[in-house]
Amino acid sequence: MRRFLLAVLSFSLAMAGSGCARKSAGAEPKAAAFGSALVESSGGKQIGAVGAVLAQPLVVQVNDDHGSAVPGVLVEFTGPAGLSFDPVRAVSDSSGQVTTNVALGSMAGRYELTASTFNKAQKAVDLKLVEIALGYQQQLGQQLNEKYCARCHDPESTPERVSNYDNLEVKPHPFTEGDTLNKISDADLTAIISHGGAALNKSVLMPPYGFTLSKSEMQALISYIRLVSDPPYQASGMVYSGR
Amino acid sequence: MDSHKNSFSSAWQWLFGDPVRAFGVVSLLLLVSLAIAPAKNYFSEWRHYQNQYLQMIRGRGEAVTLQRHFQGGIQQIWLPELGVVDRCTTCHVGQNEASLADVATQPFRRHPVIPHRLDQYGCVMCHRGQGPATSVEEAHRSTLAWEQPILPARYMESSCGQCHRNALAGTPQLNLGRHLLSRYGCVHCHTVKLPDGTAMRPTDDPPSLEHIADKTTREWIYAWLKDPQAYAVTATMPNFKLSDENARDISAFLIADSTSLPGDTAPVAASKTPPDATAGPTLYGQSFCASCHAVQNAAGNIVGGDVGPELTRVGNKVKPEWLQVWLRNPRIYDAGTAMPHYRFDDRQVSVLTGFLQNKTDSDLLANVHLEPATPEQIVHGKTLVTEYGCASCHEINGIKKPENFAPELTRLGSKPITQLIFLPGMAHTLPDYIGAKIRNPRSFGAALKMPQFTFSPSQVDSLTTALLSLTDRAQSLPPALTVPAPPVSNYQPAGKAGQVMADLACFSCHAINGRGGDMAPELTWEGSAVQRQWLEDFLKNPNTLRPALIRRMPKFNLADSEIKELTDYIMTVYQTPAFDRDSMLPGGYPPALVEQGKQLFYSKYGCQSCHIVDSKADKGYVGPTLTQVGSRLNAAWIYNWMKNPQALRPGTTEPNRGMNDEDARALTAFLMMQKTTGKQEVKK
Numbered sequence: 001m002r003r004f005l006l007a008v009l010s011f012s013l014a015m016a017g018s019g020c021a022r023k024s025a026g027a028e029p030k031a032a033a034f035g036s037a038l039v040e041s042s043g044g045k046q047i048g049a050v051g052a053v054l055a056q057p058l059v060v061q062v063n064d065d066h067g068s069a070v071p072g073v074l075v076e077f078t079g080p081a082g083l084s085f086d087p088v089r090a091v092s093d094s095s096g097q098v099t100t101n102v103a104l105g106s107m108a109g110r111y112e113l114t115a116s117t118f119n120k121a122q123k124a125v126d127l128k129l130v131e132i133a134l135g136y137q138q139q140l141g142q143q144l145n146e147k148y149c150a151r152c153h154d155p156e157s158t159p160e161r162v163s164n165y166d167n168l169e170v171k172p173h174p175f176t177e178g179d180t181l182n183k184i185s186d187a188d189l190t191a192i193i194s195h196g197g198a199a200l201n202k203s204v205l206m207p208p209y210g211f212t213l214s215k216s217e218m219q220a221l222i223s224y225i226r227l228v229s230d231p232p233y234q235a236s237g238m239v240y241s242g243r
Numbered sequence: 244m245d246s247h248k249n250s251f252s253s254a255w256q257w258l259f260g261d262p263v264r265a266f267g268v269v270s271l272l273l274l275v276s277l278a279i280a281p282a283k284n285y286f287s288e289w290r291h292y293q294n295q296y297l298q299m300i301r302g303r304g305e306a307v308t309l310q311r312h313f314q315g316g317i318q319q320i321w322l323p324e325l326g327v328v329d330r331c332t333t334c335h336v337g338q339n340e341a342s343l344a345d346v347a348t349q350p351f352r353r354h355p356v357i358p359h360r361l362d363q364y365g366c367v368m369c370h371r372g373q374g375p376a377t378s379v380e381e382a383h384r385s386t387l388a389w390e391q392p393i394l395p396a397r398y399m400e401s402s403c404g405q406c407h408r409n410a411l412a413g414t415p416q417l418n419l420g421r422h423l424l425s426r427y428g429c430v431h432c433h434t435v436k437l438p439d440g441t442a443m444r445p446t447d448d449p450p451s452l453e454h455i456a457d458k459t460t461r462e463w464i465y466a467w468l469k470d471p472q473a474y475a476v477t478a479t480m481p482n483f484k485l486s487d488e489n490a491r492d493i494s495a496f497l498i499a500d501s502t503s504l505p506g507d508t509a510p511v512a513a514s515k516t517p518p519d520a521t522a523g524p525t526l527y528g529q530s531f532c533a534s535c536h537a538v539q540n541a542a543g544n545i546v547g548g549d550v551g552p553e554l555t556r557v558g559n560k561v562k563p564e565w566l567q568v569w570l571r572n573p574r575i576y577d578a579g580t581a582m583p584h585y586r587f588d589d590r591q592v593s594v595l596t597g598f599l600q601n602k603t604d605s606d607l608l609a610n611v612h613l614e615p616a617t618p619e620q621i622v623h624g625k626t627l628v629t630e631y632g633c634a635s636c637h638e639i640n641g642i643k644k645p646e647n648f649a650p651e652l653t654r655l656g657s658k659p660i661t662q663l664i665f666l667p668g669m670a671h672t673l674p675d676y677i678g679a680k681i682r683n684p685r686s687f688g689a690a691l692k693m694p695q696f697t698f699s700p701s702q703v704d705s706l707t708t709a710l711l712s713l714t715d716r717a718q719s720l721p722p723a724l725t726v727p728a729p730p731v732s733n734y735q736p737a738g739k740a741g742q743v744m745a746d747l748a749c750f751s752c753h754a755i756n757g758r759g760g761d762m763a764p765e766l767t768w769e770g771s772a773v774q775r776q777w778l779e780d781f782l783k784n785p786n787t788l789r790p791a792l793i794r795r796m797p798k799f800n801l802a803d804s805e806i807k808e809l810t811d812y813i814m815t816v817y818q819t820p821a822f823d824r825d826s827m828l829p830g831g832y833p834p835a836l837v838e839q840g841k842q843l844f845y846s847k848y849g850c851q852s853c854h855i856v857d858s859k860a861d862k863g864y865v866g867p868t869l870t871q872v873g874s875r876l877n878a879a880w881i882y883n884w885m886k887n888p889q890a891l892r893p894g895t896t897e898p899n900r901g902m903n904d905e906d907a908r909a910l911t912a913f914l915m916m917q918k919t920t921g922k923q924e925v926k927k
Contacts, residue, residue: 049416051396053700101700106396107347108355137356140413147896151865152852159546159793167862168852198847205852211899212889216358223356235344 029091032072034120035062038127041097047142047228050133053103060115060127062092069096079113082106083131108135110232132227141224144217145175148209170203178229186222193218288378289317292334296351305342312340317377320365324721327365329374331382335366358413368716369402370394385671390660394711397704398674401656404712406720408437408728420709422446423702427479431635432649438718439727447479448581451638456501458565458576462611464494467560472697474560474607475553477537477545481694484685489627495616496624500640506568506575523598526591534762534794535581535751538602548762548794550581550751558603566596574746581751586800631692649693656714677707732757740812743805752796755817762794765892770817771824772891775810777875782806788867819891826879832912840913843906853897856917866897873918882911 043058062073075098077085082105092098104111115127134142145153153172155165165171173180181189188200194210197203213221226233259265284290293315300309318332334350337343338361343353354361367374371394376382385392394402400417410418424430425446435443455464466473468490471480485493527533532554537547539555547553561569568575570592573582587595625642632648633639655677663676666686679686681703684693698706734756736744744750750759753766769778783806785796801809818824844850853865856872872881880891885907888897902910 049397051399052416052704053397055701103397107352135355136413139415143412143415148898162864164853164863164865167864196849198849204846204849207849207852207898208900209898211887211901219356 029074029087029089031074031091031118033070035070035073035092035096035117036065036119036125037063037067038075038115038117038125039063040127040129043102044129045131045230046102047132047134048104049139050104050108050135051106053101054131057099057101058113058115058129058131059097059099060129062096062098062117071096073098073117075115075117077102077113077115079111080105083111083113085113102131104131104133108133108138108227110227134224134227137220138224138227140217141220141222144213144221145224148213149175149221152205168205170205172203172206175225175228176230178231178233181225181229182231182233189222189225190218193221289333292350293336296336299346299351303342309337309340309342320362320374322363322365325365325368325724326716327368327374329365329367330377331366331370331372331374332361333377334379368405369399371402385660392672395674398708398711401708401711404709405656405714405717406724407726408439409726416705416708417712419702420705420707423698423706424709427481427696427698428636429706432632434647434651434653435713436651436653437728438720438725444731445636447636448579449480449636450577452497452501452633453638453640454501454504454576456498457504457562459560459562461494461498461613461616462608463560464497465490465613466608466611468493474556476539476555477549477553481696483631483694485627491613492616492620492624493627493633494613494624495620496622496628497639499616499621500625502640504576522594523601526594527598529798530585530595531795531797534797550760550762554599554602556602556604556607558600559607561599563596563600566599567592570595581748583748583751583797583799584746585797586802588800652710653713654715654718656711656717674707674711677710678703681706729757734758736812736816738812740808743801743809747799763796766813766817768817768819768891770814771819771822772876772880774875774877775814778810778813779806782809789864821890822879822883824877824879832915836909836912837916838913840909840911843910844913847906848900848902848910856914869914869917871917873915876914878911878915881914882907885910 039061041059041061043054043056046054046056048054058077060075062070062075064070069092071092071094073092073096074089075092076089077100078088079085079102084103086101086103088100090098090100098115102113109132111131111133113129113131115129117125119125151161152164152168153174155163155174157163165174175181184192192200192202192206193213194208196208197206199208209218226235258268293313297310297313300306300313303309313336316333317330320327320329320332332338335352335354337346337351338354340353343351346352365374366372371391373382373389373391376389380386381389383393400414403411403414404417404421407414410421421443424435425443428445428447428449430443430445431449437443463474467480468483468485469487470482471478472482533547535548535550537545537549537553537555539553540546545553565576570585570587572584573580574584628634628639628642629645632645634642634644635648656673658673660671660673660676663673664687665671665676666679669675669679680693681696681698683695685691685695735741736755749755749766752760752763754761755766759765773781781796782799782801785798844856850856851861851863853863855861855863855868856870858868858870884891884897885900885902886904887899888895889899
């Protein structure tokens with residue numbers, strides 16, 4: 001027993017030792033100035049696959065009281081477990097901007113991350129941003145969305161894909177429109193997708209896809225819609241005990 | 244010393260002096276030593292997690308169900324034919340519990356929805372790691388005895404690629420990686436053998452350098468060799484980081500080695516009237532060059548397709564005489580080019596040549612001043628060309644394509660970490676190694692030959708994913724458990740029409756019988772779909788069916804005889820066996836039926852959301868315009884298309900409406916009335 005305890009003790013010591021040794025000794029960036037507000041320049045609300053580095057870097061700008069950019073301010077990025085930043089801490093450049101590359105965690109979902117700095121009074125200034133990670137199912141849904149849905153449901157046009165949104169008499173709901181879509185249950189969404197708008201007293205312009213998409217494809221599409229909706233979708237029916 | 248000895252002997256005396264007590268002490272020691280094994284078992288990590296799980300589910304609403312599903316003790320998935328022995332589910336207990344969707348802490352997360360069942364494939368097939376281990380450390384990280392750690396989530400799709408050789412909808416990253424391996428020509432130098440015995444084939448088409456002196460100058464070759472991306476941002480040719488001398492000598496050799504191709508620099512008669520400034524851009528636009536060729540605009544964005552090379556600075560590259568001959572008939576210089584043979588007349592050729600020759604960048608060749616080549620330089624250039632393996636990709640006079648020029652990558656995904664040499668400060672994992680090799684190959688040694696590619700971080704991840712899928716397991720799986728890639732089609736249309744189609748490079752954009760590009764519609768059953776007169780008119784003067792599209796069918800200026808040849812062939816050969824093209828609907832199209840079809844079109848099926856029948860009222864720009872569909876398509880095609888579009892063109896976007904015969908007949912009648920001439924005005 002004593003030997004066992006000894007082994008446990010030495011193992012935990014070794015673990016603690018190796019933990020200490022992992023601390024990096026790299027040069028930390030130092031703040032040369034202070035800002036009073038953080039604003040997003042670009043890179044928020046991106047959609048990427050789980051674990052992947054987002055296509056666009058995240059850029060935030062440090063402003064002073066008058067709203068003009070401040071260079072030399074130290075900004076730190078933090079987020080939930082799994083999310084990683086490169087770099088984690090950086091000093092704003094000459095145009096007051098801080099750039100970091102965000103790698104998403106290994107679980108699908110919304111990742112709320114925080115960019116933070118200190119103002120002159122040493123009070124924390126935070127900016128909350130959201131990035132979205134797609135799992136296997138949501139990625140499949142994203143592709144189906146690109147192929148079948150986005151032409152009408154996405155009001156934004158790209159050179160490769162002109163949106164049909166403006167041409168429709170009855171406007172479809174963009175999939176980010178959480179206020180409306182979150183109120184529709186999975187069963188109703190499935191019904192609209194498979195039987196079309198007319199079947200649920202909605203616009204006839206929405207065709208039925210029940211003969212085109214399989215059940216699992218519709219589930220994938222719905223899981224994608226649920227993930228990109230804004231405000232975020234809260235699954236109903238989760239039961240917790242009082243404690 | 245003595246006191247120690249005394250106290251020891253007194254303790255000995257106290258413990259073992261009396262035989263009964265000695266027996267008791269020895270029994271106690273024996274009991275304690277016997278208890279070590281059960282204690283270790285009792286305090287094991289997995290038991291700790293199982294207890295934690297039970298505690299967690301106790302507070303939940305569905306506790307009874309979860310409790311019933313829970314099985315204590317070591318769990319194991321054993322699949323002999325896959326070589327899987329996984330005990331992961333011992334700690335990862337809630338894998339299949341749909342109600343645990345809100346649980347975010349490991350090891351109790353529910354497994355995300357995937358198309359496979361865990362008990363049929365196990366865990367390590369996809370996640371790697373050590374399946375039989377029952378401690379966190381041993382299962383997930385690489386240890387002395389086990390060097391295969393858990394695969395990071397960003398490369399997870401590589402595991403799908405072990406069995407699935409085809410492109411799955413759910414693995415975009417893997418598909419892109421495989422595409423890049425071929426598109427960037429990695430497989431020119433690195434052999435990648437597939438489990439079916441074939442090797443991966445490159446899909447880039449590096450130009451032959453046998454007649455390069457006809458096409459371009461030594462100065463341009465020098466600048467290109469020094470930095471291909473300085474000439475064209477989208478260039479797939481990697482940067483070999485050559486010294487000035489080496490670039491000088493290689494360019495000297497290539498020019499000296501080049502032979503002249505008869506006919507590829509014949510001068511074209513100069514046009515009598517100088518073309519106006521808009522003629523060039525207009526002809527470039529009308530010919531839809533941008534469908535395949537990109538140009539960098541003033542804002543720095545790349546606009547256009549990636550089938551052909553980028554043309555932003557093409558005026559710096561090609562000689563005008565060569566360009567004229569190329570535009571007149573590209574097949575003289577390169578018989579297998581993806582570029583169609585436009586039947587341009589002399590005026591058009593000189594207009595386009597003038598337009599393209601003006602696409603220059605004065606900085607590109609400004610600092611390139613080369614002395615005439617010496618024989619030593621040419622000899623040295625030849626040595627360098629052989630050393631760098633230029634002939635792996637390009638055809639070069641007098642140099643054979645080297646065999647096995649670079650390490651084979653067939654089993655790279657299972658490469659033992661002990662066989663890899665890592666850079667200082669780098670994580671010791673296979674994905675990190677592969678990623679670093681792709682990102683910056685020369686960082687592993689300045690003398691290495693592998694050139695520097697320009698990949699974005701996501702492209703590097705995709706390539707790494709594709710390479711990680713090349714495992715031992717992928718090679719050794721029984722064929723019954725793999726999904727093969729669709730067979731490569733070598734379809735070649737026959738006869739004169741086949742020659743015309745090859746000349747026009749139809750397969751660069753259209754697919755027929757499994758061969759060809761995906762830029763334009765698939766044409767396998769085109770003969771059943773369209774009417775003869777429409778096809779003739781379309782080939783003469785292609786007018787687009789989808790106004791919103793940028794990439795369109797160019798006008799090839801075909802001769803009437805060629806149009807007849809093509810039309811005959813398409814109408815005869817590209818016929819679906821599913822129905823008879825000329826079968827008419829019984830009873831024709833009585834006005835009542837047409838009216839009924841119109842009602843169905845607008846009110847029941849809402850076709851106007853994607854299609855236009857009445858160009859004044861309808862606005863749907865997703866599908867093709869149908870204002871003249873009665874002059875374009877066959878009635879039988881429309882009827883069958885209504886009933887099941889995917890049966891006629893797999894993967895088409897139009898949804899299958901599950902239409903009954905009556906509705907399909909009425910809609911066909913309505914659509915067949917939408918004709919070019921004498922078209923009745925449709926009012927909603």
